[in-house]
Amino acid sequence: MIGLDPDDPEARAFAAHLDRMEKASPSTFTVEGQLAGVRDFAESANRADGARRLAAVVLVTLVLLGTGYVIFEALEVVLSTYS
Known part of the structure; x- marks a missing residue:
């Protein structure tokens, strides 16, 4: 970064x-x-704007939905096993 202002x-x-x-x-x-x-x-993702930010939000939403679905299914199997 020679020649650039460090501030x-x-x-x-x-x-x-x-x-x-x-x-x-x-x-x-x-x-x-x-x-x-x-x-x-x-x-x-916080620095992005426009379409890139939207893509990051969609990606995170899909990951969270998938994780919630897997946790729900695992709890359903565990609870049905012990009932």
Whole structure:
């Protein structure tokens, strides 16, 4: 980032973007690494606007609906087994 103003918010955001792009660690195979990936997704979704933000909202909604369905079905099997 030679020649750029270090106090410029756009230059700082671009530097942070480059850091995220270059980050490749084996810790992505751990729970902490997966949660960091979710954090990165949430931060980028919050910065997005228009169609990209809508796509992120739809994706998160579908994941939550799918997770709720699976939990409901698992509870139904557990409760029917013990009744």
